[in-house]
Amino acid sequence: MALLDLQTALGRLVRVPAGEDPFRGLHLTAGERASLVAVVDSAGFAFTVDVQRSWCAGRAANAARLTLSMLSADERQRLLADWVNAGGGTPSFFAAEADAFLDFIARRLPDPSHALTLCRVEQATLRAREGTLRFAVPDPSRLDAPACILRAGRYAALVRFHAQPQLLLAALEGQPLPPVSRETTPVLFGPGLTGLSRLASGDEVALWERLAAPGALSVLSREGHRREAIESLVAAGIVEASG
């Protein structure tokens, strides 16, 4: 049996035993298939899959520690199992997959809920931290270019808390969970912010929401968005300027 076929089959079988045909596209004789099926039927294979599942779930859990801590043990196990059964959790450096895992969780949480808020916080922090590797405070004169276009930062986010943020964070330390309020407290995340986040002002929220689609600086100014707010968000990597 060619090593490529053997490794591919084994790897597929361990990753997702109940998934697609693990032998698809491989050049295996009937005898070779039978020998692999015998391996799969062994207790050692089942144990190898258990170990793989445990490692993958552990990597995923580390990426969403705050969010998962808000859920019941059953719900936590179910989310992790669903992710791992779909082939998730395999990269040792899980950061590459963490964003997708947090999206996966977010789609399964009630909106609004504190768990969803924390999920968005973990995702925003992850993106802002990734952005610190690439972000440099831009030259403010970029805003003076006649065709300057503004857009939401690639590594930025705005998360709305449905309680005072400090109360929600205290709940993670064992304090009672605050009620889910209809009023929200907006928090900005960006690679240029000290600690990667801070409370957002009303002006900043309005600008962020306006930049759901990119806009020319001249148009935004005419709409009443203040230059000081724009400069401050550009300096923090929350808004990006080009042109």
Added chain:
Amino acid sequence: MPNRSTALGSAASGTVIRPLGVGLPYIASLPAELYNPALVDFVEITPETLCRVRWNGRDGAIELVPDKLEQARRTCGMLPIVIHGVELSIGSVQGLNAAYLDMLDAFQACWPFAWHSEHLGFQTIRGDNGATLDVGVPLPQPATEEAAQIVSARSAAILRRYGVPFLLENAAYYLDGLPADPDIGDDIGLMRAITERSGCSQLLDLHNVYCNAVNHNIDPLAAIGGMPLSRVMEIHVAGGSWQHGFWMDAHDNRVPARVWDLLTHTLPRTPNVAGVVFEMLEEHAVRLGADVIADELTTARDIWRRHQQR
């Protein structure tokens, strides 16, 4: 300790390797006081624990994180270091992890190591789109001629690239009945073939031998006897635990008495051995605590010193 150098180090890489003694893995959350010449002679660093990945599209570069590297250097002080990687996937037909080697180039340039090691196995496969896919857990390399050829060629190239000995670790495996070629035989024959053809050395993990012996009803002394003992440069000891009917290489406990016995048995038979390392996983190391770790290091040193005095 007698001041002798290993012939293996000289022959394999042109460098002279002096026996280091007993080592401890670098674990950032352990008390720095453990990394003390009174307790350990060298430190084994898994460089990936000091790294992060920077993504450029589908490709990821493994980068050393300066703060983590600096903390490790402060903790290790003047102790010599060796490298024990986990991300190379040297046996993958799809290709080994070139980003790991790029990172190791940078590591060696700023913090030279006496030797480096990796695991004999594979943890990536070819995905349906041709891209590399992580399996999520290391799998044992089949004992085939093709596997021996691939790993031998890669090991020889790695040996040349770094100019210091490169060691491959024998694996603990739970899978049974993988295809094997008669000329290679089993995992031990595969290790023999690779070390002979490539000039690389072996990291003999005695707890892995113990796991395989317990789980597959193998005589551990016969397994050790079959290994290329003259090429063993480092030995690992570790603890494990029973899980679902298997003795797992979990690195979660003290070293079993039987593994200490295997160390006593093996040291006189490995003329080029230069170090023994007590391995633990970080979460278990913190749970076991500094006193237990110091105790295990003392046991390893007692055995090592008795061996050196012979």
